[in-house]
Amino acid sequence: MPARFTFTIPLLAALALGGCAGDGSGIQSQKMAAIKGRGTLNCGVDGKLPGFSFVGSDGRYSGLDVDICKATAAAVLGDPAKVTYRDLSSTERFAALGSGEVDLLSRNTTMTLSRDAPGGNALAFAPTTFFDGQAVMVPASSGIKSLKDVAGKPICVETGTSTELNLADRMRELNATYTPLKFQSGDQTFAAYLQGRCVAVTSDRSQLAAKRTGFPNPAEHLLLPDMLSKEPLNPATINADPAWADAVRWVVYSLIQAEEMGITAANIDAKLAEAKANKNLAQLRRFLGVDGDLGKQLGLPADFVVKTVKAVGNYGEVFERNVGQGSPLKLERGVNQQWLKGGLMYSPPFL
Amino acid sequence: MTSRSSAPPWWRNRRYLPWLVQGVVALAVGVVVAFLLTNLLLNLTARGLLLSWSWLGQPAGFDLAETILPFDASLPYWWAMLAGLVNTLRVVIAGLVGATVLGTLIGTASFSSNGLLRGLARVYVEVIRNIPLLLQLIFWYFVVFLALPNGTDAIQLPGLVLAKSGLFLGDPQLVNGVWQASLRFTVEFGALLTGLVVYTAAFIAEVVRGGIASVPKGQWEAASSLGFTPLLTLKRIVLPQALRVIVPGLNSQYISLAKNSSLAVACGFTDLYSVSETTLNQTGRAVEVMLILLGSYLVIDLVISALMNGLNGLVQLKER
Numbered sequence: 163m164p165a166r167f168t169f170t171i172p173l174l175a176a177l178a179l180g181g182c183a184g185d186g187s188g189i190q191s192q193k194m195a196a197i198k199g200r201g202t203l204n205c206g207v208d209g210k211l212p213g214f215s216f217v218g219s220d221g222r223y224s225g226l227d228v229d230i231c232k233a234t235a236a237a238v239l240g241d242p243a244k245v246t247y248r249d250l251s252s253t254e255r256f257a258a259l260g261s262g263e264v265d266l267l268s269r270n271t272t273m274t275l276s277r278d279a280p281g282g283n284a285l286a287f288a289p290t291t292f293f294d295g296q297a298v299m300v301p302a303s304s305g306i307k308s309l310k311d312v313a314g315k316p317i318c319v320e321t322g323t324s325t326e327l328n329l330a331d332r333m334r335e336l337n338a339t340y341t342p343l344k345f346q347s348g349d350q351t352f353a354a355y356l357q358g359r360c361v362a363v364t365s366d367r368s369q370l371a372a373k374r375t376g377f378p379n380p381a382e383h384l385l386l387p388d389m390l391s392k393e394p395l396n397p398a399t400i401n402a403d404p405a406w407a408d409a410v411r412w413v414v415y416s417l418i419q420a421e422e423m424g425i426t427a428a429n430i431d432a433k434l435a436e437a438k439a440n441k442n443l444a445q446l447r448r449f450l451g452v453d454g455d456l457g458k459q460l461g462l463p464a465d466f467v468v469k470t471v472k473a474v475g476n477y478g479e480v481f482e483r484n485v486g487q488g489s490p491l492k493l494e495r496g497v498n499q500q501w502l503k504g505g506l507m508y509s510p511p512f513l
Numbered sequence: 514m515t516s517r518s519s520a521p522p523w524w525r526n527r528r529y530l531p532w533l534v535q536g537v538v539a540l541a542v543g544v545v546v547a548f549l550l551t552n553l554l555l556n557l558t559a560r561g562l563l564l565s566w567s568w569l570g571q572p573a574g575f576d577l578a579e580t581i582l583p584f585d586a587s588l589p590y591w592w593a594m595l596a597g598l599v600n601t602l603r604v605v606i607a608g609l610v611g612a613t614v615l616g617t618l619i620g621t622a623s624f625s626s627n628g629l630l631r632g633l634a635r636v637y638v639e640v641i642r643n644i645p646l647l648l649q650l651i652f653w654y655f656v657v658f659l660a661l662p663n664g665t666d667a668i669q670l671p672g673l674v675l676a677k678s679g680l681f682l683g684d685p686q687l688v689n690g691v692w693q694a695s696l697r698f699t700v701e702f703g704a705l706l707t708g709l710v711v712y713t714a715a716f717i718a719e720v721v722r723g724g725i726a727s728v729p730k731g732q733w734e735a736a737s738s739l740g741f742t743p744l745l746t747l748k749r750i751v752l753p754q755a756l757r758v759i760v761p762g763l764n765s766q767y768i769s770l771a772k773n774s775s776l777a778v779a780c781g782f783t784d785l786y787s788v789s790e791t792t793l794n795q796t797g798r799a800v801e802v803m804l805i806l807l808g809s810y811l812v813i814d815l816v817i818s819a820l821m822n823g824l825n826g827l828v829q830l831k832e833r
Contacts, residue, residue, distance in 0.1 A: 253793075253794060256797070256799075260799075276795070276797060277797070282796075283797035314689060316578070316678065321778070321787065321790055321791050322790055322793075322794040323794070326575050326791060327574050327575055327795060329576075331586075341578045341579070342576045342577070342578055344578070344778075344783070344787060344791065345778070346790070350651075353655055357655060357659040358659070358663060358677060359659050359677060359678070359781075
């Protein structure tokens with residue numbers, strides 16, 4: 163076992179605690195035991211991206227990525243506030259996850275084969291929380307109308323991201339030369355762009371929209387129509403702890419399924435009472451943990467869905483509040499709509 | 514004659530004790546290293562990751578902003594890292610030359626009879642060496658170099674254009690809104706080089722000052738009584754003697770400069786570290802990439818040390 167050789171005393175202590183914590187569920191997850199022993203979930207976020215993870219003037223984290231941390235903490239520890247947030251750069255994030263610095267990475271990370279595969283970064287991805295695509299932003303005054311017009315010019319890009327590779331791929335397809343100016347942090351990337359060092363900056367469409375809200379004159383910057391890639395943004399855990407990865411996976415699904423069933427943070431108590439009173443509502447009873455042992459199978463409390471939805475609301479609520487019409491970003495639901503409404507958000511059955 | 518019985522036991526014998534202590538220390542270090550390596554290999558095996566170098570031959574797939582070696586995305590990772598290494602060497606060599614010249618000037622200026630010059634040299638050293646290099650690099654890049662005008666507003670002199678995108682020499686032409694020339698230095702290179710030179714020069718100035726101060730005052734007085742001008746005294750009498758003190762100190766400053774060049778990523782310059790970071794992210798081969806990085810900087814520093822030790826041998830007193 164790798165942990166036996168690890169120097170981190172907290173982990174050893176957590177293991178010791180986890181060993182005697184066992185809820186009789188028989189689920190073997192060192193990670194979950196460590197989190198319970200510690201009493202807080204270490205969640206890796208970006209921290210500087212409005213709508214996804216951002217520290218407000220009140221010092222509190224908010225955003226779609228942050229809500230996934232909260233929902234997970236609510237499911238595992240029973241309290242959405244028991245999260246220790248770690249701001250991670252795109253280059254730090256995988257090392258932080260691999261070394262156990264964070265238990266969960268909820269940091270607009272694109273799921274790719276090489277990140278998922280055991281021979282690559284060996285991550286375990288939870289379901290997509292935001293379907294995105296890579297886009298390019300230019301100053302409106304530049305006269306640039308499409309990616310082709312960028313040929314021969316410098317483009318700012320954050321290093322350590324999949325966008326770097328997509329840009330190279332697309333520009334080769336267009337047979338266009340360009341100069342990639344790479345920076346280690348998003349802040350530096352966008353600062354160089356605003357200073358006019360590059361005529362364009364590329365990143366995920368949602369990220370460009372989010373960063374633009376912080377610009378001095380957001381209206382002076384345009385997103386080009388070109389979509390360079392598909393960027394499914396997923397929370398991630400390490401591959402070596404399948405039980406923990408499953409728990410996070412179904413926490414995300416619980417929010418998507420709740421929206422499909424019309425369960426919100428506001429009506430969850432009423433729905434629960436309704437489920438308890440009416441034995442015929444089999445699906446609802448299973449979902450909310452009144453019947454069956456779905457939660458227990460994951461090593462979570464039977465009513466983990468009630469806890470996650472109470473903590474952050476269903477997926478639709480999370481989306482609208484953070485990046486949708488109820489937020490400064492005002493992003494369209496688009497493909498992030500429920501499958502029944504023509505979108506890609508789809509939870510497997512809670513059976 | 515001491516009798517055999519009064520001799521100390523072997524473990525307290527000065528003939529064996531040093532060897533014993535060294536042996537114990539060597540064993541302890543060996544055990545720790547073996548433990549760390551075992552730990553690494555076990556952890557890697559547990560994640561299904563074994564050290565592999567085959568990825569080095571695969572196409573990199575990413576582009577680099579500026580390289581001396583020809584590069585495009587279809588070339589392999591090892592070539593990309595080599596291109597990054599060449600960029601690192603370019604900035605390190607230029608930085609060593611620049612920092613030595615500037616540092617020596619400032620170091621000698623602190624002995625000037627001109628009070629203003631002396632004061633400026635002191636202020637320079639105190640201000641520069643007390644501000645972190647990373648901050649200085651960000652300052653040079655974002656505040657100074659990126660404030661340069663661009664396009665047709667660029668600073669244009671005969672055969673030279675200075676713009677936001679860089680310094681263009683030869684016959685600069687504005688093509689499609691972008692400056693082009695046969696010889697070009699980007700602002701990223703400029704900011705990194707300026708930052709490294711300005712920062713390291715402050716430390717070199719102190720080394721030079723210490724070296725000159727180590728030459729006895731009598732040497733100045735003797736030279737003066739022989740009719741040497743102060744400049745000639747410095748050049749022919751003081752500096753040759755001061756070099757004995759200066760060279761070992763310079764060695765460590767040179768090594769620092771080489772290592773500090775890895776902060777290039779703060780100002781967007783494509784150095785070895787920057788390429789490695791991209792490579793690491795694309796391949797997930799953290800341990801291998803780190804080994805290459807460690808090895809490269811180690812070799813650069815060992816080469817600098819070897820050259821400086823050679824120089825040191827030349828300037829030291831020859832006792833015959």
